[in-house]
Amino acid sequence: MKLDPRHLELLSAIVDNGGLTEGADALGKAQPSVSRTVSMLEARVGAPLFEKSRRPLVPTELCLALAVEGRKILAANKSASTIVASYQGGRRGVVRLGGTPVFMDGVISAMIPQFQASFPEVRIEQSYGYSNELRDRLDNNTLDLAICPLNPTTVGDGFEFVPVLQGRNVIACGYAHRLLAKPSIRLSDIANYPWIAPPTSSPLYQDMRQVLADIGIRDFKVSFSGGSLTATINILNNSDALTVLPYSVVFMARRQKTLAALSIRIGHPERSLGLLRSKAAPKRPSVERFSRFVANEFASLSATITKHEQNNLWRD
Amino acid sequence: MKLDPRHLELLSAIVDNGGLTEGADALGKAQPSVSRTVSMLEARVGAPLFEKSRRPLVPTELCLALAVEGRKILAANKSASTIVASYQGGRRGVVRLGGTPVFMDGVISAMIPQFQASFPEVRIEQSYGYSNELRDRLDNNTLDLAICPLNPTTVGDGFEFVPVLQGRNVIACGYAHRLLAKPSIRLSDIANYPWIAPPTSSPLYQDMRQVLADIGIRDFKVSFSGGSLTATINILNNSDALTVLPYSVVFMARRQKTLAALSIRIGHPERSLGLLRSKAAPKRPSVERFSRFVANEFASLSATITKHEQNNLWRD
DNA sequence: TGGTAACATAACATCACGTTATGAAGCTTG
């Protein structure tokens, strides 16, 4: 005797609402539909489920026992509906996120716990990579969202790129670097410090070479290369070394007093940090929501940075 | 987003059986049916439930979450099916049982715990009454089964009567009555003892008058009347009183040494104890099962009584 | 004893679900 779970739901609706008519519109159906379904069920079961010839329909004991199961089904169904609604609202799901190491560690990783405080059911699967690799992975759908610096004009056709922060680098140093104490810094001052070079595959590597060339430094000493942001920061704070890092990364690190920037204007690359997505891939709500969140965060980060600059607070 | 509980069952079946095909025949359906239902669900939900282009179909996280609810629904459904099966097998339900007080208390009440040991989910709603009242209540469907003494030829048309024990009365007395010590009892011996009269509405009342008339006792002293079997037994065991009771009742009470019978043959009424039911009423399985049980019990009781008589064990 | 409210019945449309047959695409295996 296989029963239709909807019939059990129906029984519990009738029982719990005290009548066939009430149960019917609790389920959003017309009364005759429910009436007939009950009849068919009684025929199948071979037993009366309600005492007939009683006007506020009185459930049989058998019916009450089945209604208990119906309630369980209704509950499970409701929670399934909630799950689906969460998914559709982007409050549940997975976001496969990729980005360049320095930005991910230096900026994005601070945003994620904030996001997950609001949306704990969204799981972030993060990975690292540079723009070409990220594009590939967006293409073969192993990534939902990439965060990387790109020249907006060179974004491929199949991609959608939303710039969130102007590309701008600074010369970074440890928080207690002795150059920070000087009122003005001359190029000759920085020429002889050792440099930390980003990984050669990082766009920062080219940036650094360009920056140093621009300010006339042709010959420089690389004391360390290939490390992550954490390694770089550790070394900067325990040596005289300098390096080139994105403005936003240094800005964030200032709060923990782990990085500082020299007040030397350097040229900025023709790139913007932005959110890169595949146009072809179906837009999952969780990815949508996370993207909006990150864009908003960067908007307010931009505003904060601008405000700091206006107030000349950079070296407060 | 209201979901069909059957779809959730379906998801859990697919997930738990490791594939669409396996899930399909776990549900007893053809594979294309399940395949299409999944497609429709995905369209409704707006999200993939399985990773496509993978041959042992891999469920999405969303799907897994929904499958959890599906399992709950399957479990509730299964237990509902069990409930119905129990009902249909007569292992669950209600039996509204009525009968004459002496038989109910003296014989049937001993059978009920035995029945319920096997079928604890069957509830017995017992009540007392005499044949006319019982017939009425069978007619207006406030009773499923009556157990009472009837003349099989006078059973009405709408009833079905199954005799289970020959009508036969004995003169009953307390277990230590001094008449029991006498090797032979003469009518004059019993004439002067006080008598306990059954309620006048009881057939036993007429029986007693008939018996005493048959054995030539025209004048007798009624010391107590109107009491239940318990009251009767108590009085019998604390006095010299005598009364007329069904053989079977005295036989059962012997085990507890609370009643005995005088070895005087008396005429038996043209009645049989039997199970009376309405032909019109739908046959509920629990009533069927209980009726069969009681009939069997009486069959073996009859056999036991016969055996005792053959072995002359009556006054062991 | 009406009148009202609740349930049952009738008649009909439709759509999801079941079926079989068949196609397409992964995975496996020599």
Place this chain on the structure above:
DNA sequence: CAAGCTTCATAACGTGATGTTATGTTACCA
């Protein structure tokens, strides 16, 4: 790496349960 098997998807079709509105019964209440 191609063959073959397995697994899933699609197509075409019948049907039955479910929904609807309209209307009939019948229990309850005043």
